[in-house]
Amino acid sequence: MFKFAADQLILGFFRIYTLSGYHPIIDGRKGTYVQDFEIMLITAAIVTYRNDLSVLSKAIESVLTYEGDIRLYIIDNSPDKKIKTILDDPRIEYVHIGENLGFGKAHNVAIRLAEQSKSTYHIVVNPDIYFDAGELEKMVDFLNRNPKYGLMMPRIIYPDGSNQYLCKRPPSLSVLVLRRFMPGFIRKMFQKKLDYFEYRDHSYNGLIEDVPYLSGCFMFFRTDILVSLGGFEERIFMYMEDADITFRTLKISKTVYFPGATVTHMFAKGSYKNFKLMYYNIEGAVIYFQKWGLNW
Numbered sequence: 596m597f598k599f600a601a602d603q604l605i606l607g608f609f610r611i612y613t614l615s616g617y618h619p620i621i622d623g624r625k626g627t628y629v630q631d632f633e634i635m636l637i638t639a640a641i642v643t644y645r646n647d648l649s650v651l652s653k654a655i656e657s658v659l660t661y662e663g664d665i666r667l668y669i670i671d672n673s674p675d676k677k678i679k680t681i682l683d684d685p686r687i688e689y690v691h692i693g694e695n696l697g698f699g700k701a702h703n704v705a706i707r708l709a710e711q712s713k714s715t716y717h718i719v720v721n722p723d724i725y726f727d728a729g730e731l732e733k734m735v736d737f738l739n740r741n742p743k744y745g746l747m748m749p750r751i752i753y754p755d756g757s758n759q760y761l762c763k764r765p766p767s768l769s770v771l772v773l774r775r776f777m778p779g780f781i782r783k784m785f786q787k788k789l790d791y792f793e794y795r796d797h798s799y800n801g802l803i804e805d806v807p808y809l810s811g812c813f814m815f816f817r818t819d820i821l822v823s824l825g826g827f828e829e830r831i832f833m834y835m836e837d838a839d840i841t842f843r844t845l846k847i848s849k850t851v852y853f854p855g856a857t858v859t860h861m862f863a864k865g866s867y868k869n870f871k872l873m874y875y876n877i878e879g880a881v882i883y884f885q886k887w888g889l890n891w
Contacts, residue, residue: 637665637735638818639718640705644672644695646722648681650861653725657858658718659684660728663735666712668705672696697875698811699827699836706826709818717821719814723861733856734815745820745848746841748809749856750799759860760793761810762803762852766838767792767890771880775873794852803852807845811837812860820848828882833872835879842887 639658643651658667667687671678672695679689690704702719709717716738718731730749738747751759770792773785782789790796797803814837824847828839844850884890 635663635715635735636712637661637663637716637718637731638668638705638709638712638714639665639720640668640670640702640709641720641722642670642672642698642701642705643678643722646673646678648678651678651722652681654720654722655681655684655687657725657727658720658731659686661731663732665731666714668708670701670704672701697829697832699831699833699840700829703826703829706821710822714818717816717818719811719816721812721860724813724858726856726858730856730858734853737853737855738815738817741851743849744851745817746809746844746850747815747853748806748813748851749815749858750852750854751810751813751858751860754859754861758799759810759862760795760799761812762794762797762799762806763808763810763838764792764794765807765842765887765890766835766880766883768880768884769891775876799852800854802854804849805845806850806852807842808838809841809850809852810860811840812862813858814840816844817848820844823847828886831879831882832875833879834876835883839883839886 641651641654641658655667655669659665665686667684669678669682669687669689671689671691672693673691674693676691679691682689688708690708692701692704696704706717716735734747734749738744748761751761753759769785770789773782773789794803794806824840824843826840827836831839841850
């Protein structure tokens with residue numbers, strides 16, 4: 596009888612303890628705690644503008660495979676509301692802007708909503724991203740176990756399975772000109788410089804810490820870090836806002852590339868094909884260099 600009562604008392608304390616949302620990590624590190632997947636709230640955001648609905652649906656479905664508590668913000672810059680027709684999940688919050696605010700400014704709308712919701716993590720997701728069920732759980736588990744990181748990027752691959760080398764060093768004018776404007780035979784003459792820019796001197800099969808430039812196609816933030824940064828630089832309409840926010844994150848936290856989780860990025864390279872997008876790319880670079888100094 597006494598043993599039964601003692602067992603019930605211990606079980607009661609355990610239930611109260613775990614319902615608080617925290618429990619010890621079983622990895623031998625004393626005093627380290629992680630939040631329970633089912634207790635914490637994760638927010639994610641996709642900014643849209645006249646997107647292919649089939650491609651966008653794949654991104655949405657991927658995010659909603661997460662088995663914990665998640666809220667997905669669709670911030671729609673499109674002039675119409677066609678995108679709303681494919682949104683039928685109660686975990687989605689649709690915000691129609693009706694004008695093209697650009698990438699960073701529109702994401703800031705979602706970041707303010709994430710702050711209000713008191714989410715633990717906030718994910719910036721491109722509409723051309725997709726991934727398997729279980730990948731978000733791997734990312735959450737990694738950050739739960741490593742509270743020193745404020746921003747994480749997983750392994751990012753092309754649809755054929757090959758790596759996208761999206762860890763980058765601080766952008767320089769010469770590298771941006773080589774990548775954007777120079778023909779292949781000239782780029783080959785500077786291949787070592789370009790490889791160094793893309794961290795190809797590191798293995799993409801292991802962690803890479805304190806990367807100063809992570810890709811905006813998929814950025815996994817601690818919400819409190821993101822809020823303290825004030826979100827994205829709104830003067831940058833599109834492109835280079837990811838370089839700016841990664842650089843600012845490093846001033847107050849740590850960044851990391853985590854290859855233990857994988858997402859697929861279709862990566863259309865729009866600025867290489869569209870003059871208007873190319874203009875935004877150049878404009879973003881000008882603002883970045885004005886802010887942080889010109890690196891040749």
